[in-house]
Amino acid sequence: MEDELVRTVDYGLSLGASYVEIRGEELMEASLEIEDERVRIVEQGVDRGFSVRVISGGAWGFASTSSLERLRDACRSAVKLASAASRAVKEKVELAEVKTSVDRVHVKPDENPANVGVDEKIEMFLELGRAILSFNDRIKSFNFNYSDVYGRKWYFNSDGTRIVQDVLYVWGRAVATAREGDVYAAYREELGSVKGFKVWRENPPGELAEKISHALLEQLEAATPRGGIFPVVMGPNVTGVLVHEAFGHLAEADSALAGGLLLHKLGERVASPLVNIFDDATIEGGFGSFKYDDEGVRAQRSIIVKEGRVVGLMYDRETAAKIQEMINKHHLKVCEGFNTEPTGNARAEGFRVPPLVRMRNTCMASGDWTLEEMIEDLSFGYLLESFRGGQANLDGTFQVGVQKAYEIVDGEVGRPVRNLSISGNTLETLMHVDAVGNDFKLNVGWCGKGQTVNVGDGGPHIRCSRMLVGGMKLE
Amino acid sequence: MNDGAKSIEWVLDYAERHGADEAEIYYNYSRELRVEVNLGQVSSCHFSDEQGVGLRVVVKGAVGFSFSNSLERGKLEEVVVRAVKAAKASKPDEKWRGLPAPKKPSTVSGIFDKRVCEISEEELVEDAKTMLNAATDYSSKISAYWGVVVSEWGEVALMNTHGLNVKAEETMMGCALGTVARDGDEVSPECSEFDFQRRRKINPEKVGREAARLAVESLRKANVEQGRCKVILFHPALHALIGYTLLHAVSGDNVVRERSPYTGKLGELVASSMLHVVDDGTLEEGLNTFPFDGEGVPTQRKEIIDKGVLRGFLFDSYWGGVAGFESTGNAGRADYASTPHISATNLVVKKGNISREELIEGMDSGLIVLDVQGAHSSNPVSGEISVVANPCWVVKNGEVLGAAKGVMIADNFYEMLKRVDEVADDVRKYSYLVSPSVSFSEVKVVTRQL
Numbered sequence: 001m002e003d004e005l006v007r008t009v010d011y012g013l014s015l016g017a018s019y020v021e022i023r024g025e026e027l028m029e030a031s032l033e034i035e036d037e038r039v040r041i042v043e044q045g046v047d048r049g050f051s052v053r054v055i056s057g058g059a060w061g062f063a064s065t066s067s068l069e070r071l072r073d074a075c076r077s078a079v080k081l082a083s084a085a086s087r088a089v090k091e092k093v094e095l096a097e098v099k100t101s102v103d104r105v106h107v108k109p110d111e112n113p114a115n116v117g118v119d120e121k122i123e124m125f126l127e128l129g130r131a132i133l134s135f136n137d138r139i140k141s142f143n144f145n146y147s148d149v150y151g152r153k154w155y156f157n158s159d160g161t162r163i164v165q166d167v168l169y170v171w172g173r174a175v176a177t178a179r180e181g182d183v184y185a186a187y188r189e190e191l192g193s194v195k196g197f198k199v200w201r202e203n204p205p206g207e208l209a210e211k212i213s214h215a216l217l218e219q220l221e222a223a224t225p226r227g228g229i230f231p232v233v234m235g236p237n238v239t240g241v242l243v244h245e246a247f248g249h250l251a252e253a254d255s256a257l258a259g260g261l262l263l264h265k266l267g268e269r270v271a272s273p274l275v276n277i278f279d280d281a282t283i284e285g286g287f288g289s290f291k292y293d294d295e296g297v298r299a300q301r302s303i304i305v306k307e308g309r310v311v312g313l314m315y316d317r318e319t320a321a322k323i324q325e326m327i328n329k330h331h332l333k334v335c336e337g338f339n340t341e342p343t344g345n346a347r348a349e350g351f352r353v354p355p356l357v358r359m360r361n362t363c364m365a366s367g368d369w370t371l372e373e374m375i376e377d378l379s380f381g382y383l384l385e386s387f388r389g390g391q392a393n394l395d396g397t398f399q400v401g402v403q404k405a406y407e408i409v410d411g412e413v414g415r416p417v418r419n420l421s422i423s424g425n426t427l428e429t430l431m432h433v434d435a436v437g438n439d440f441k442l443n444v445g446w447c448g449k450g451q452t453v454n455v456g457d458g459g460p461h462i463r464c465s466r467m468l469v470g471g472m473k474l475e
Numbered sequence: 476m477n478d479g480a481k482s483i484e485w486v487l488d489y490a491e492r493h494g495a496d497e498a499e500i501y502y503n504y505s506r507e508l509r510v511e512v513n514l515g516q517v518s519s520c521h522f523s524d525e526q527g528v529g530l531r532v533v534v535k536g537a538v539g540f541s542f543s544n545s546l547e548r549g550k551l552e553e554v555v556v557r558a559v560k561a562a563k564a565s566k567p568d569e570k571w572r573g574l575p576a577p578k579k580p581s582t583v584s585g586i587f588d589k590r591v592c593e594i595s596e597e598e599l600v601e602d603a604k605t606m607l608n609a610a611t612d613y614s615s616k617i618s619a620y621w622g623v624v625v626s627e628w629g630e631v632a633l634m635n636t637h638g639l640n641v642k643a644e645e646t647m648m649g650c651a652l653g654t655v656a657r658d659g660d661e662v663s664p665e666c667s668e669f670d671f672q673r674r675r676k677i678n679p680e681k682v683g684r685e686a687a688r689l690a691v692e693s694l695r696k697a698n699v700e701q702g703r704c705k706v707i708l709f710h711p712a713l714h715a716l717i718g719y720t721l722l723h724a725v726s727g728d729n730v731v732r733e734r735s736p737y738t739g740k741l742g743e744l745v746a747s748s749m750l751h752v753v754d755d756g757t758l759e760e761g762l763n764t765f766p767f768d769g770e771g772v773p774t775q776r777k778e779i780i781d782k783g784v785l786r787g788f789l790f791d792s793y794w795g796g797v798a799g800f801e802s803t804g805n806a807g808r809a810d811y812a813s814t815p816h817i818s819a820t821n822l823v824v825k826k827g828n829i830s831r832e833e834l835i836e837g838m839d840s841g842l843i844v845l846d847v848q849g850a851h852s853s854n855p856v857s858g859e860i861s862v863v864a865n866p867c868w869v870v871k872n873g874e875v876l877g878a879a880k881g882v883m884i885a886d887n888f889y890e891m892l893k894r895v896d897e898v899a900d901d902v903r904k905y906s907y908l909v910s911p912s913v914s915f916s917e918v919k920v921v922t923r924q925l
Contacts, residue, residue: 036732038568041531041814042561043540046553049525060519066527066544081520084596085510088517088604118564126566141734177734177856184736184857227701227885227921257514258620259655261662322514352523389852391863394620394655395664397880399863401852419854421861423883470861470883470921 001068002164005156008052008071013158015079017054017061019095020158022071023294024050025351027151027167028114034125034144036133042118049351052078058092059085064352096320096342098297100160105291107166109196113148116197121146124205125172131209132176136217139178146172148197161296169194169287169454171444174208178216185219185418187212187403188388192287192444192454215386215404222418223407225469231381231408232422232467233374236441238384238402240457243277244362244447245390246398246426248457251279251304252345252357253319260394261427262310267335269308271430276365277305279314281344287444288360288455292344295355299344308430312339316346316357349451356449364459367436374435374463381408382417382469396426399470421470429464437461482546483528487636490555494563495532497574499635501769502528502642503811505627508596510603512622512652517603520596527811530554534562536571542812572796577639580766581773581804585759588674591646592628599624602679606652609683614656616694617687620665622652624679633771643766648672650679656690663878664866666690666845667711669905673760689845689866697869697877699922705841705896706864706884706918707834710903713910715850716860717822720888721752722907723855725779726817727790727805731798734856736889737785745785747895749827750913752780754789756804756820762904769808769815777803779822783893791817824910827898831912834899836873842882842920843868843875858889864920883921891915 005022012020026048033040051064052075061082063074129142148170155163171192178185189212193199234242249255256262262270271277281289281299293299295317304312313323320342326332327340334340347358375383386404401421407414437460447455483500490498506524513519527544528551539562541554603624610617625648632642649671656663666689670677708716729735737745756774758764767773770792778786790798791806794817807818835843847862854860864882868875897914 032565035728038570039537039565041538041540042565043542043814044557044561045540045542045812047542047544047812049544062519062521064523064525066525077522081522081596084600085518085520087597088600090516093518118561122565141732179733179856184854186854186856227883227919254514255620259515259618259657259662260620264660319514352525354519354521387852389849391848391851393664393848393863393865395662395865395880397664397848397863397865399849399852399861399883401849401861419857419859419861421849421852421883421885423849423863423881425881468881468883468921470885 004068004071005154008075009156009158011072012052012054012075012079015076017056017079017082019055021053022050022156023351024154025151027149029147029149030113030118031147032122034129036142037126037129039122050074051351053354054078054082055093056082057086059089060093061085062354093318094321095317096324098317098342101292101296101298102162105165107168109168110198111196112150113170113197114150124200128174128205128209131205132213135209135213138180138220139176139213139216141177143175144172155292155294155296157296163292163296165292168196170197170199174212176212176216178220180220183220185216187215187219190444193285194287194289195285218416219418222416225382225417225420227470229466230469231378231463231465233381233383233408233461233463235385235461236439236458237386237443238400239364239459239462240443241387241390241400243364243459244359244455244457245392245400247277247430248279248359248362249392250396250426251313253313253315253323254357255394256313257319257322258394261396266310266332267338268310270310270427271305271308272433273308274367274436275305275308275430275433278303278365279359279362281360283361283442283456286361286442286456293346294348295346297342297344297346299360302339302343309335311337314345314357314359315343316355317342319357347453349453353451356451358449358453359447359455361442361456363442363457364462366438366440366460369435369437371437371461374437374461375408375413376411378408379410382406382420383408383413392426398426399423423468423470429467432465433462434465435463483551484634486530486551486555487634489552490530490532490559491636493555494559495534497533497636499531499574499633500528501808501811502632504630507625507627508599509623509625510599512603512607512619515618517600517607520600529811530558531814532558532562533571533574534559536568537562537565539565540814570797574635574637575639575770575772575792575802576637578773580641580643581757581775583757583764583766586645586673586764588646590675591626591648594626594675599626602650606650606679606683609680610652610654610687613684613687614691616656616658616691617654618657619652619654624650633767635771639771641767641771645765646673647762648675648677650677650682652683652686654686654690656694658694661694663690663693666693666866671762671905673762693866693878695877697879699842699869699879699882699920701920701922703917703919705838705914705916707841707843707912707914709845709912710905710908710910711846712844713913714905714908715847716888717908719850719853720855720858720860722819724889725788727788727794727798728817730788731794736856736858740785743785744783746780746783746892748783749895749898750780750783750892751825753778753823754805754819755823758821758823758909761821761909763820763907768804769806772802772804772806774804774820789817789819791815819907821909822907824898824913826900826902826911829897829899831899831901834897834912834914835870835875838870838873841870843870847884853888858887860888861885881922884918885921886919891918
């Protein structure tokens, strides 16, 4: 098969393309869904296919197919599509130079999910549900989604890069709800690993059930938050989503180039000097870790914010070339040492779609404060420990919903608060970070940008002196 | 029609011989041609066509599923073996009432247009150029961060061991453009406009111009005070909020499992008498209109909320059976590799009889909200929402003063439905929602006072 991929790359060049790349995938997928104590469905499938992406006439053409036999047709089609697009292109697509790689990357699972029987998985997650539902009669429902993927990806391009890379992930999410009178609570817990099934051995159903149940019951008894501007302390789970949603998306080079907030601030101070942000695909066990991205670029640790200053963005090969060109033509000013090299951030959801600039493990680096020190001088504020969801806009406006929060009163953690959310302008918020903790934790997540990919995010506890809290109670 | 579906009927017999009590095979062919706007220019063109099957088998009420994008005999035999193995590893379910019996599919119109299948990549590229140029010609402050023009052709065939055997095809064509406007250091929020149709009748020029107009209009600043005020939600904001709250509340599985505030409330007043909502899988030219659902059950039109009174829920065959109702034809299915789930078809909010402009002119003081951020962090059970309204324009005495930043709507969406005071006639359709702009009174608004 690999010979056929090489031949097709050459075929694409013979048709007049200036660049050809082929991606292939063969993945074994297993998933299951549980609703309360019922197994809704158990699923097992194999997904296989290829895609060809070319540059011809300075434009992109892309075609995918499920069969190797039709790969040449797809290649011909991609070249034809590129010529159609080339009629509209104003500035020809260029790619930044990268070192070519020839490599085979094998993952040695800590426990291969394909070797764990479906019946064993079912029993484990049914037990989790039973433990939660029987924990307290105010707990009303349990939903669980599990999936694992094990297989291989191929990446071959006309620069000479040839990579065969194993793919593995294991993931599950529990959502439970509780009700007491008119108060409804919902709590979500998510676990995942790119190393294997061991993550579920390390977090047995009994322990997980206890954690989820306590959080739910706490919400039932929680106060509603006051709306307005307050100081907040965010735990690693919320710091992670803030860094990912509020800042990370703005630092994706395609968003910046599209006229986002950071474009004319490259090299400038955008955050408090305490703030350091990086995106790293090499963190051992990070849910967004991998060796090569979907353009065959060796993935690395990229520093984005250093002591409050933007020192780089996340790039694919096209955006890296574009930024470099804008700097060369003096359309953009950046600081000394500003990174414009491709960072290995090109990722595709699967063979059916071309890669986009995406995050991997996006984190804020730790500082030297303890949690106690952050809280002790606050007369009133909120401690935000776990998020429900978040979303950001190119103008820098972000929103993060919080599912586990507490009041901070007179320097101490007080009563729980439910259904709180925070919002603000990213850069103003990061300027108001006045304490960064000495702890660090990485979370598991998914990021949607038209395509969905697995990511990690994280950081320490941090404190922000001013944050808009959207509460139901108006001050 | 593609002939792939004809060659797979044997799989059902094969599944029964391998231990399935019941089996259902879903075949799906899809073809998509798309042109994208990236980094401010039309620079890429994509094509994909794929066929595949998804097999559901039932063993003692336990459901197993597998799929394949190869229709070779050997691969399909493996699909059967995997699905049966999955079902056998699962737990028997006494409530399982069987896969649906055959019924005649609904008669629907306007969901297939041969001209959409025939469109060439050159024509799509022209449409994309028209759309992008309309935006950049509108103002030099505009940059387009994303855009697409797409044509799609799909075919579905579905068979089960009770003799159900249905098939149909559909087309869709659409365009969308997202823009931001920049003036010095000031960046507008993302503003997107769209036009999705079953037939070849999209208007890329209008989409481009409108996306640009919205972004430029969001540059002018205005202030808003914290408190309660009247709020008009445009289609994108309604789409996000309804999707994470009301859809959850009327989904039959949530109703039966008491995860919905509407459990036990059929016939009760749950919304303003201004509000009429139906789910109509047979709507002419509806983007989710189809003769049958993801289990082969005929689609239908059903009242959900009539003059504020709760009239019905959405069911697939399983939860319809558990609740003592029939399926309402609401088993949605994304493609061959996914299993059916309860979902809305075309959720139609009945239009009122005033225009959007009249609605705004009649407003003493309030906000117009194009879209919201953070709808997915809403509490679907309680209805509590805490979202950023962005873009959001301030209206005083019927006049739009400018856009406000950092406005949060912190309210309860189920309570807000009781405060609907006006419904315009500017109906838009995108994904599941067919709705005009809707006005709500007394909405709780929190602002950033800096």
